[in-house]
Amino acid sequence: MATTKLSIAEIIENHKPKNFKYRFVITDESVFDELGEDYDLDNLDTINDDMLVNAALKADFTDYGRETVAKAKEPTILDNGVMLSKKMVTKADKKLKCVSLGFFDYNNQRHAAILLKYERFDILEVFILV
Numbered sequence: 001m002a003t004t005k006l007s008i009a010e011i012i013e014n015h016k017p018k019n020f021k022y023r024f025v026i027t028d029e030s031v032f033d034e035l036g037e038d039y040d041l042d043n044l045d046t047i048n049d050d051m052l053v054n055a056a057l058k059a060d061f062t063d064y065g066r067e068t069v070a071k072a073k074e075p076t077i078l079d080n081g082v083m084l085s086k087k088m089v090t091k092a093d094k095k096l097k098c099v100s101l102g103f104f105d106y107n108n109q110r111h112a113a114i115l116l117k118y119e120r121f122d123i124l125e126v127f128i129l130v
C-alpha cells in the first residue's frame with residue numbers, strides 16, 4: 001500500500017491548533033516557495049499582535065522532548081505550574097521535535113509562551129498568567 005506524501009500546505013493545515021490561538025513561525029524559507037501564491041498566508045495565524053509575538057519569541061525557553069506530549073495520557077505540569085495537555089498540540093507526530101516553554105512580560109502582564117517545534121516551522125501559543 002503506497003503512502004502519499006503530503007504537501008507543506010496540507011501539513012500546515014493538519015497541524016493548526018484547534019482550541020487555542022496560535023502563530024506559525026516558518027523556520028525553513030523554502031516553505032514559502034512550496035506554499036506558492038495560492039496559499040492565504042494572511043489568514044494563517046490567529047494571533048495578530050506582532051509586538052506580542054516578538055516579545056514571546058525573545059523569552060528564555062526550556063525544551064521538553066516530544067514524548068512529553070506524544071505519550072502523555074494525563075496533562076503534564078511543566079515549569080511554574082503550567083499544564084501542557086495533548087489538546088494543545090494538534091499533531092504530536094514524528095515531525096514534532098520538541099515542546100518549549102518560556103515566560104515573558106508584555107503590557108504589564110506576565111505571559112507563558114509554548115513553542116511547538118516541528119521540522120520546518122514552529123507554532124507559538126501565548127497565555128496570560130494569573
